[in-house]
Amino acid sequence: xxxxxxLLPGTLDLLILKTLTRAPQHGYGIALSIKxxxxxxxxxxxxxxxxxxxxxxxxxxxxxxxxxTETNRRARYYTLTPTGRKQLGVELSQFEQMIAAIGRVLQDx
Amino acid sequence: MxxxxxxxxxxxxxxxxxxxxxxxxxxxxxxxxxxxxxxRAEGLPAQAAQHAARKQxxxxxxxxxxxHDMVGFRFESVLQDFRFAIRNLRKNPGFTATATLMLALGMxxxxxxxxxxxxxxxxxxxxxxxxxxxxxxxxxxxxxxxxLSYPDYLDWKKQNTVFSSLDIFHRTGFILTTPSGAQPxxxxxVSDGFFRTLGVTPVLGRGFRSRRRFAFRTANRTxxxxxxxxxxxxxxxxxxxxxxxxx
Numbered sequence: 001x002x003x004x005x006x007l008l009p010g011t012l013d014l015l016i017l018k019t020l021t022r023a024p025q026h027g028y029g030i031a032l033s034i035k036x037x038x039x040x041x042x043x044x045x046x047x048x049x050x051x052x053x054x055x056x057x058x059x060x061x062x063x064x065x066x067x068x069t070e071t072n073r074r075a076r077y078y079t080l081t082p083t084g085r086k087q088l089g090v091e092l093s094q095f096e097q098m099i100a101a102i103g104r105v106l107q108d109x
Numbered sequence: 110m111x112x113x114x115x116x117x118x119x120x121x122x123x124x125x126x127x128x129x130x131x132x133x134x135x136x137x138x139x140x141x142x143x144x145x146x147x148x149r150a151e152g153l154p155a156q157a158a159q160h161a162a163r164k165q166x167x168x169x170x171x172x173x174x175x176x177h178d179m180v181g182f183r184f185e186s187v188l189q190d191f192r193f194a195i196r197n198l199r200k201n202p203g204f205t206a207t208a209t210l211m212l213a214l215g216m217x218x219x220x221x222x223x224x225x226x227x228x229x230x231x232x233x234x235x236x237x238x239x240x241x242x243x244x245x246x247x248x249x250x251x252x253x254x255x256x257l258s259y260p261d262y263l264d265w266k267k268q269n270t271v272f273s274s275l276d277i278f279h280r281t282g283f284i285l286t287t288p289s290g291a292q293p294x295x296x297x298x299v300s301d302g303f304f305r306t307l308g309v310t311p312v313l314g315r316g317f318r319s320r321r322r323f324a325f326r327t328a329n330r331t332x333x334x335x336x337x338x339x340x341x342x343x344x345x346x347x348x349x350x351x352x353x354x355x356x
Binding site: 032 | 114118132144147175
């Protein structure tokens with residue numbers, strides 16, 4: 001298996017929040033969605049996904065509830081909260097600034 | 110405000126940590142199952158798919174710990190570390206004994222030094238107004254703390270305007286006649302107001318009457334003095350300070 005590049009630090013929260021804007025998802029759904037949206041380029045390590053979800057819960061940016069899946073199994077679904085949506089905006093603009101700044105540095109070189 | 114909310118959420122998780130852990134486990138099992146299904150759908154044999162899913166997921170234990178780090182309290186990990194330390198200490202009795210001994214010695218040394226410093230420097234002297242007590246000396250060239258002659262003392266006392274009282278003492282030794290023979294006794298000759306100036310009262314008997322100098326000369330005084338000296342001396346004996354009268 002080819003070694004996938006690591007996520008940029010600090011971007012996992014952003015990706016999770018963004019994924020949740022589409023629909024409430026369970027942990028596996030979030031991982032899958034990120035993988036598919038990035039055309040298999042980004043794999044979220046489960047070892048970082050669940051701690052990140054706990055962190056987001058703790059911040060109050062997402063909330064979790066147990067629901068039935070289509071296959072009638074119990075799964076914990078994560079939903080974006082209004083503060084989470086606000087936070088997504090903040091993180092997005094920070095991320096864009098960061099990318100723009102890196103881009104400028106690389107262009108000069 | 111935010112931190113307060115976070116804290117209460119943490120507290121809530123802590124209170125229901127059994128439920129929290131089982132929920133996390135269920136969630137991860139769900140994840141593993143789906144990952145496995147996905148891999149099987151991609152054409153991996155069942156056994157291999159299971160293995161790959163497990164591998165991808167990483168150690169469940171480690172994952173739980175990471176999640177716990179995120180939501181747990183600092184004191185929980187402190188408690189864990191503490192238990193770990195105890196276990197390790199029990200495993201290495203030699204190290205434990207040495208470390209304990211070192212700590213004990215260190216503490217004893219500090220306590221001893223502090224006790225000395227406390228008694229010598231920090232604790233006030235056992236007199237009525239220790240901060241107000243000063244010693245004054247005669248000064249001659251080459252001998253800054255020299256003895257004072259009695260006439261000079263009388264002059265100082267007469268001309269004194271800064272001290273509320275001025276008294277003198279002279280350290281000396283006596284021979285004490287006791288039933289078991291003559292014994293040396295350390296003592297001091299003092300002026301009549303000495304005890305009043307210090308603000309102490311004798312253990313037995315009474316102090317000197319005021320305004321009567323040369324008290325040593327009168328027979329009456331001598332008897333009284335002997336009484337006083339004996340009282341002080343016996344006190345010293347009884348408290349184990351076997352050094353004759355002390356003051």
